[in-house]
Amino acid sequence: MTVSELTASAQDYLKMIWSSTEWAEAPITVGAMAERMALKPSTVSDGIRRLAKQGLVTHAPYGSIELTPAGRAHAVEMVRRHRLLETFLVQVLGYGWDEVHDEAEILEHAVSDTMIQRIDEKLGHPTRDPHGDPIPSGNGLPHRPQGDPLTSVEPERTVTITRISDADPDMLRYFTQLGLGPDTRLQVLAHRPYADVTTIRVGDRDVDLGPSAAEAIWVVAN
Amino acid sequence: MTVSELTASAQDYLKMIWSSTEWAEAPITVGAMAERMALKPSTVSDGIRRLAKQGLVTHAPYGSIELTPAGRAHAVEMVRRHRLLETFLVQVLGYGWDEVHDEAEILEHAVSDTMIQRIDEKLGHPTRDPHGDPIPSGNGLPHRPQGDPLTSVEPERTVTITRISDADPDMLRYFTQLGLGPDTRLQVLAHRPYADVTTIRVGDRDVDLGPSAAEAIWVVAN
DNA sequence: CATGAATGTTAGACTGGCCTAACAAAACTG
DNA sequence: CAGTTTTGTTAGGCCAGTCTAACATTCATG
Ligand SMILES: [Mn+2]
Ligand SMILES: [Mn+2]
Ligand SMILES: [Mn+2]
Ligand SMILES: [Mn+2]
Numbered sequence: 363m364t365v366s367e368l369t370a371s372a373q374d375y376l377k378m379i380w381s382s383t384e385w386a387e388a389p390i391t392v393g394a395m396a397e398r399m400a401l402k403p404s405t406v407s408d409g410i411r412r413l414a415k416q417g418l419v420t421h422a423p424y425g426s427i428e429l430t431p432a433g434r435a436h437a438v439e440m441v442r443r444h445r446l447l448e449t450f451l452v453q454v455l456g457y458g459w460d461e462v463h464d465e466a467e468i469l470e471h472a473v474s475d476t477m478i479q480r481i482d483e484k485l486g487h488p489t490r491d492p493h494g495d496p497i498p499s500g501n502g503l504p505h506r507p508q509g510d511p512l513t514s515v516e517p518e519r520t521v522t523i524t525r526i527s528d529a530d531p532d533m534l535r536y537f538t539q540l541g542l543g544p545d546t547r548l549q550v551l552a553h554r555p556y557a558d559v560t561t562i563r564v565g566d567r568d569v570d571l572g573p574s575a576a577e578a579i580w581v582v583a584n
Numbered sequence: 585m586t587v588s589e590l591t592a593s594a595q596d597y598l599k600m601i602w603s604s605t606e607w608a609e610a611p612i613t614v615g616a617m618a619e620r621m622a623l624k625p626s627t628v629s630d631g632i633r634r635l636a637k638q639g640l641v642t643h644a645p646y647g648s649i650e651l652t653p654a655g656r657a658h659a660v661e662m663v664r665r666h667r668l669l670e671t672f673l674v675q676v677l678g679y680g681w682d683e684v685h686d687e688a689e690i691l692e693h694a695v696s697d698t699m700i701q702r703i704d705e706k707l708g709h710p711t712r713d714p715h716g717d718p719i720p721s722g723n724g725l726p727h728r729p730q731g732d733p734l735t736s737v738e739p740e741r742t743v744t745i746t747r748i749s750d751a752d753p754d755m756l757r758y759f760t761q762l763g764l765g766p767d768t769r770l771q772v773l774a775h776r777p778y779a780d781v782t783t784i785r786v787g788d789r790d791v792d793l794g795p796s797a798a799e800a801i802w803v804v805a806n
Numbered sequence: 807c808a809t810g811a812a813t814g815t816t817a818g819a820c821t822g823g824c825c826t827a828a829c830a831a832a833a834c835t836g
Numbered sequence: 837c838a839g840t841t842t843t844g845t846t847a848g849g850c851c852a853g854t855c856t857a858a859c860a861t862t863c864a865t866g
Contacts, residue, residue, distance in 0.1 A: 371823065392844060405824055407845055412822080424831060424844060454676065455702045465696055472694035474687055480677045593853065614814060627854055629815055634852080646814060646861060808866095815860070821853090830845070836838095 365439045370471040373440050374399065375409050376418060379429055380437030385580065389426045442498040443470040443478055445491035448528070450481045452492045459492040459543070460534035493534075494525030494544030494580075509580035512550065512560060513573070520549045521581035533578060540569055542579065587661040592693040595662050596621065597631050598640060601651055602659030607802065611648045657724055664720040665692040665700055667713035670750070672703045674714045681714040681765070682756035715756075716747030716766030716802075731802035734772065734782060735795070742771045743803035755800060762791055764801065 365373060378399060382390035392410065396403040410427060413419045418433035429437060447466040451457040457465070473481075482488075482500065489497055509524035523546045526537060537543065541564055551561040551568065560576040562569055571579075587595060600621060604612035614632065618625040632649060635641045640655035651659060669688040673679040679687070695703075704710075704722065711719055731746035745768045748759060759765065763786055773783040773790065782798040784791055793801075 369822070393842090401823095402825065403844060404826080404846080409823080411845090451699075455699065455706065457702070461698075465699060468694050468696075469691075472690050474690075476683075477673075477677065477687060480679070484677065591852070615812090623853095624855065625814060626816080626856080631853080633815090809864100810866105811862100811864085813860100813862075815858100817858080818856090820855080823851090825850080826848090828845100828847080831843080833842070834840085836840100 364475060365436050365443075368436060371409065372413060372416075372418070373436070373471055374467075375406075375413060376429065376433055376437040377440040377444070379419065379427060380434060380441060389428070392427070438498045440470060442500070443473065445495055445497040446478060446481050446485070446488070447473070448491045448493070449485055449488050449497070453485055458535075458538075459528075460531040460538070462492060463528045463531065490525075490544065491528075492544075493528040494523065495528070509582045512562070512571070512576045512579040512581055513553065515550045515581060515583075517550055517552050519583060520547060522547050522584045523579055523581050525580045527578040530574075530578070533575060536575070537579075540567075541565060547584070548581075586697060587658050587665075588697070590658060593631065594635060594638075594640070595658070595693055596689075597628075597635060598651065598655055598659040599662040599666070601641065601649055602656060602663060611650070614649070660720045660724050662692055664722070665695065667717055667719040668700060668703050668707070668710070669695070670713045670715070671707055671710050671719070675707055680757075680760075681750075682753040682760070684714060685750045685753065712747075712766065713750075714766075715750040716745065717750070731804045734784070734793070734798045734801040734803055735775065737772045737803060737805075739772055739774050741805055742769060744769050744806045745801055745803050747802045749800040752796075752800070755797060758797070759801075762789075763787060769806070770803075 368376075375395070378395055379390055382388075382394070392403050392406050395401075396406045399406070410419060410421050413433065414421045417430055418436065420428045420430060444466045447469050448459075448462040451462045451465055452459060479500075487499075491497055512521075515521055523542065523544055525544060526534070526542070528534065542548070546564065548562045548564040551563055553560050558573045560571045560573075562571065590598075597617070600617055601612055604610075604616070614625050614628050617623075618628045621628070632641060632643050635655065636643045640652055640658065642650045642652060666688045669691050670681075670684040673684045673687055674681060701722075709721075713719055734743075737743055745764065745766055747766060748756070748764070750756065764770070768786065770784045770786040773785055775782050780795045782793045782795075784793065
């Protein structure tokens, strides 16, 4: 029943499927998974077939990919591991928020349940990782995240950042330069649709963000 | 050149070969490796062949197994990782010395060079692990251990423990009960050869140790 | 020193995980 | 709605790592 009976690869597939529904609606496709995991579609197709055989996902050929309850439990556990480890690396080992994702991507498969528990205790049961993402609790219930992409906020609104996608370390370093992180307040000045640029005011500074940056930032009104 | 180009299995084989010469003389055999790694001899034989193909060991069929300089460098690096991680788990996460070996056996393959470096810095460049074993330095030079098995000490001598084999967690818990650990002073009272019992005095208490316990403890005169 | 026991190697099978190439299905689009 | 493009699956190959079973070599002892 514990996650560590699965191969690292299976753990990553499940985590990816689950994550695809955390901040977006559309169910994930084989092609998108292959893209995001830097694998070939044939490899993913095969992997999904193995997961289905283990009862962790349901999948009819050419059909949609859905986690079973067992698959979802494993996936949430992996997300918990990943985010606790990221938090640990920042808090205890002095990593920057742009350095932790790749390290956690490996460690999440290697640490024992015991170690996760001790990390959780040492950190005082944190609820958000360094990128603002919610850390699911030990009993598998996610702390429900909130927010919407910066691109969907009406101009003139002042908002607070809830999370920033941890996918691109370079982008995170750029955000650090700008003083943008979880809980940063900012004002949306304008969206320029055909230029695909969002202008924000953070502190006393006006900044233009391209679409990939603006989509990586999620905010709530305040 | 870094250790992480190797599979976890290759890393473990190299570490085992190297470790077999740290505290004992005789070169390791396929059978002994299989025994200690809980594998079949045919599996190890095959693994050694792969390592030889990569230039990490020399081995003629039915002949002895020797590390090449490259193999030795990788092996020492793995020992460094293992022992630093054990120390980290005890110092930072509050593990007991009997709990760290199995955890480190996995983590050693997963942590990055960066993480090892930060752990080393956080711990202040420790030179011995929780079992008293020397931690090779970053440049690959082992801190030369010293000592001899308790079984080889003449009666009446007072000695100090330098290291205790970390192979058996149950035995470590037993030693904890007795107050035995690295740097503990004790007096050897007698060896009873046919009973295979070594009697020691530690603090104000006399204790009989069987051969497996007495061989797990290494000491220096003082 | 011959022979049986102990030790080590090879052969063949299986799994997971990846790939490329060929093929099949589904989704657009004129 | 037929044809084309996109997407997904299957077939076949490869490698690492494990096993069991069969075979080869070495060692030790009578
Ligand atoms: Mn991962
Ligand atoms: Mn994160
Ligand atoms: Mn290991
Ligand atoms: Mn140790």
